[in-house]
Amino acid sequence: MTTIQDAAVSRRRAKPRPGKIRPGKIRPAKTPPTKRVGRTVIQAFLLIVGLVWLTPAAGLFLSSLRTEEANASSGWWQALTAPGQLSFDNYTALLKDSGITQAFWNTVLISVPTTIAVVVIAALAGYAFAWLEFPGRDWIFLLVVAMLVVPVQIGLLPVAKLFGALGLFGSIPGVVLFHTAYGLPFAIFLLRNYFAEIPKEMLEAARMDGGGEWRIFSQLVLPLGRPAIASLAIFQFLWVWNDMLVALLFADNASQPLTVALQSQMRQFGSNIGVLAPGAFLSLIVPLIVFFAFQRHFVQGVMAGSVK
Amino acid sequence: MPVTTTEVPPATAGGTPPPSPPGASSRPGDPRRHAVRRRRLIAALFAFPALLLLGALVAYPIVFSVIRSLYDATGNTFVGADNYTEMFQDPATLRAIRNSAIWVVFAPALLTGLGLVLAVLTEKIRWKTAFKLLMFMPMAISFLAAGIIFRLAYEQDPQRGVLNAVTVGIHDSVDGEATSYPTAKSRIGDKQLTKGKDGGYRTADLTSPGNTANLGLVGVAPKDMPKTAKPAAPAAKTPAAKDELRGVVYIDFTPGGGGKPGKVDRTERGLPKLTVEAVDAHGKVAAKATTGPDGSYRLAGLREGSYAVQLPAKDFAPPYEGISWLGPALITPAIIGAYMWIWTGFALVLIGAGLSAMPRDVLEAARMDGANEWQVFRRITVPLLGPVLGVVFVTMVINVMKVFDLVYIIAPGPVQQDANVLALQMWLVSFGGGNNQGLGSALGVLLLLLVVPAMAFNIRRFRRSQS
Numbered sequence: 001m002t003t004i005q006d007a008a009v010s011r012r013r014a015k016p017r018p019g020k021i022r023p024g025k026i027r028p029a030k031t032p033p034t035k036r037v038g039r040t041v042i043q044a045f046l047l048i049v050g051l052v053w054l055t056p057a058a059g060l061f062l063s064s065l066r067t068e069e070a071n072a073s074s075g076w077w078q079a080l081t082a083p084g085q086l087s088f089d090n091y092t093a094l095l096k097d098s099g100i101t102q103a104f105w106n107t108v109l110i111s112v113p114t115t116i117a118v119v120v121i122a123a124l125a126g127y128a129f130a131w132l133e134f135p136g137r138d139w140i141f142l143l144v145v146a147m148l149v150v151p152v153q154i155g156l157l158p159v160a161k162l163f164g165a166l167g168l169f170g171s172i173p174g175v176v177l178f179h180t181a182y183g184l185p186f187a188i189f190l191l192r193n194y195f196a197e198i199p200k201e202m203l204e205a206a207r208m209d210g211g212g213e214w215r216i217f218s219q220l221v222l223p224l225g226r227p228a229i230a231s232l233a234i235f236q237f238l239w240v241w242n243d244m245l246v247a248l249l250f251a252d253n254a255s256q257p258l259t260v261a262l263q264s265q266m267r268q269f270g271s272n273i274g275v276l277a278p279g280a281f282l283s284l285i286v287p288l289i290v291f292f293a294f295q296r297h298f299v300q301g302v303m304a305g306s307v308k
Numbered sequence: 309m310p311v312t313t314t315e316v317p318p319a320t321a322g323g324t325p326p327p328s329p330p331g332a333s334s335r336p337g338d339p340r341r342h343a344v345r346r347r348r349l350i351a352a353l354f355a356f357p358a359l360l361l362l363g364a365l366v367a368y369p370i371v372f373s374v375i376r377s378l379y380d381a382t383g384n385t386f387v388g389a390d391n392y393t394e395m396f397q398d399p400a401t402l403r404a405i406r407n408s409a410i411w412v413v414f415a416p417a418l419l420t421g422l423g424l425v426l427a428v429l430t431e432k433i434r435w436k437t438a439f440k441l442l443m444f445m446p447m448a449i450s451f452l453a454a455g456i457i458f459r460l461a462y463e464q465d466p467q468r469g470v471l472n473a474v475t476v477g478i479h480d481s482v483d484g485e486a487t488s489y490p491t492a493k494s495r496i497g498d499k500q501l502t503k504g505k506d507g508g509y510r511t512a513d514l515t516s517p518g519n520t521a522n523l524g525l526v527g528v529a530p531k532d533m534p535k536t537a538k539p540a541a542p543a544a545k546t547p548a549a550k551d552e553l554r555g556v557v558y559i560d561f562t563p564g565g566g567g568k569p570g571k572v573d574r575t576e577r578g579l580p581k582l583t584v585e586a587v588d589a590h591g592k593v594a595a596k597a598t599t600g601p602d603g604s605y606r607l608a609g610l611r612e613g614s615y616a617v618q619l620p621a622k623d624f625a626p627p628y629e630g631i632s633w634l635g636p637a638l639i640t641p642a643i644i645g646a647y648m649w650i651w652t653g654f655a656l657v658l659i660g661a662g663l664s665a666m667p668r669d670v671l672e673a674a675r676m677d678g679a680n681e682w683q684v685f686r687r688i689t690v691p692l693l694g695p696v697l698g699v700v701f702v703t704m705v706i707n708v709m710k711v712f713d714l715v716y717i718i719a720p721g722p723v724q725q726d727a728n729v730l731a732l733q734m735w736l737v738s739f740g741g742g743n744n745q746g747l748g749s750a751l752g753v754l755l756l757l758l759v760v761p762a763m764a765f766n767i768r769r770f771r772r773s774q775s
Contacts, residue, residue, distance in 0.1 A: 046426070053443055053446070056470070122358065124357065134351035143367075147366050154752040155365060156752075157752070269720070277460070281453075283452065284448070290448070
């Protein structure tokens with residue numbers, strides 16, 4: 001697993017180490033022509049791969065800007081030669097659809113509280129597992145690590161029954177609670193390991209100064225753990241924002257997020273492109289903004305969280 | 309890549325005991341014991357919210373599912389292992405298991421391989437950051453959005469699905485672009501033009517060079533009609549030279565009525581780009597022509613004799629429609645393709661990080677010693693990357709086993725069963741109309757058991773990193 005620490009280590013290693021170059025090792029002054037040809041071929045190949053990767057997404061975007069009739073009769077690539085057919089009509093129509101806007105807000109109302117809850121609860125627990133003493137601590141922590149790969153599927157039915165009894169089924173708090181619980185093992189794992197790297201002397205000094213555990217946690221551990229917390233928060237936010245399975249079961253019509261609202265339109269795919277394409281774009285624009293705004297934390301968070 | 313955890317507190321003495329005054333002894337009930345109890349209470353308060361949620365929503369469900377899986381659909385009758393044996397007898401579940409196996413065999417290996425190749429190639433270009441960024445982008449978006457993207461790309465109609473547009477384009481450039489009118493036929497009762505066994509049409513009467521033969525068809529679908537088609541009447545009257553046969557192939561139908569069957573009326577249009585052949589008395593094709601925009605043809609260079617004019621079967625063959633990506637046969641590979649679109653960036657970035665962490669001097673030394681790029685790749689890069697490749701592979705296996713959304717979204721209703729996988733079948737059986745929560749729980753337990761090896765891998769790695 002690549003964690004923040006790992007990434008930092010590999011970056012450090014990647015730096016050129018001039019001291020290591022052995023004497024007598026002279027680089028050829030010019031790249032040989034065969035090598036240059038090889039490089040051009042590689043460039044061309046990767047360019048094609050990049051284009052292939054971009055095309056399906058570009059297709060969605062252009063389709064979302066075309067009318068229903070245009071999409072029904074021809075492919076989105078026609079818009080490349082006739083950009084006149086592009087308009088934001090689908091988006092204005094979509095934003096007037098109260099079901100979709102409600103679903104968008106539900107997505108926000110589910111992802112933001114879940115992210116906060118996971119970060120807070122996992123930070124508390126991570127600190128306890130790293131620096132506090134209580135009976136069975138290491139065994140319990142191993143159990144938490146083991147829960148890392150428990151599939152969400154196994155929780156669906158039992159938790160649905162439990163929430164049914166508690167009156168949480170089909171509500172936003174229910175979805176939030178479920179996501180929080182299944183986000184915790186990874187979050188605790190990540191933060192505990194990060195907190196454990198804080199130099200012991202710092203904590204001891206703080207304790208010596210008479211700082212209570214809460215003060216040490218909030219004024220020393222949390223600020224020091226900020227990079228890990230940032231990566232975790234981004235990963236967790238995306239995980240929940242993009243989820244469909246959990247909400248499909250635990251949310252009702254009033255509390256369903258965008259993913260669930262859109263999937264219900266999939267049945268008539270052909271005739272619903274005018275809703276589905278801009279809807280999908282609406283749902284992926286937020287993660288994309290997060291992606292470009294927090295590139296480094298994003299990559300590290302996704303990398304670390306991929307074990308889930 | 310193991311987690312680097314330096315300075316992990318020793319397992320038994322995690323919390324440092326608070327500094328005790330030098331004179332303090334350990335009499336029972338003394339402040340020090342009180343302090344220990346207090347510290348434990350604080351620790352419990354820190355860990356409590358997490359443990360409560362994990363206990364109630366993760367640990368308890370596992371126990372519940374195991375027990376529930378031993379009962380039947382109603383939940384009242386204990387059936388022992390029946391649900392587990394049924395899993396391997398029920399055809400739908402069996403197919404889901406088989407498809408999941410296909411996923412596990414192909415997807416992780418393909419992804420790791422592709423990621424490795426791209427990572428090595430990416431090292432050699434200047435714009436590698438941009439490339440990695442682009443490849444990683446799909447990781448940000450939901451399976452639902454990716455599913456919609458690929459439903460669109462895999463659309464069967466080459467006019468709408470980009471993949472089939474490319475496929476048909478390649479097919480036509482290899483095979484030649486043939487125009488055909490699959491729905492066209494001769495008028496019922498048309499004595500002049502009769503249908504052959506192979507689906508083509510031929511004139512019943514033989515004719516000799518110097519004559520004209522106008523062939524009227526009906527039933528051409530408006531969407532097949534090229535916009536460039538022109539009225540056929542002017543060309544129909546063009547006289548033929550001595551060694552040629554002339555005429556038009558036209559739609560023998562005047563929109564709005566008024567046309568006369570068997571006659572080229574003023575507004576009736578020709579059928580462009582059709583193949584017309586002259587067949588001699590021995591049944592051999594003596595000349596070949598393609599109709600112009602007005603449907604006219606000219607079969608030149610004919611010897612004296614009698615010929616029939618024929619429209620071969622390919623004029624009426626349905627056009628090549630591309631590949632049925634979302635059909636029952638290809639649905640699983642198609643979804644794996646979409647999955648690879650999402651995850652290749654992950655493999656690329658992770659393996660790329662491993663590559664840049666690799667000791668440069670080893671590679672350089674090998675190159676200095678005369679190893680070529682392939683040898684360096686095969687003998688040094690891949691073995692040194694082994695641990696990273698292992699992590700990518702295991703991560704993919706875990707993820708692939710749980711794949712649900714993508715299958716649920718991309719597979720159209722009628723082929724959902726053909727694309728079925730374990731996680732989806734578990735959903736369908738428990739909530740999607742199957743309503744057999746006993747079998748559903750058993751499938752959930754199976755899923756859990758399948759990821760246990762990965763769990764063991766994770767714990768082992770974690771413990772190793774701790775020591």
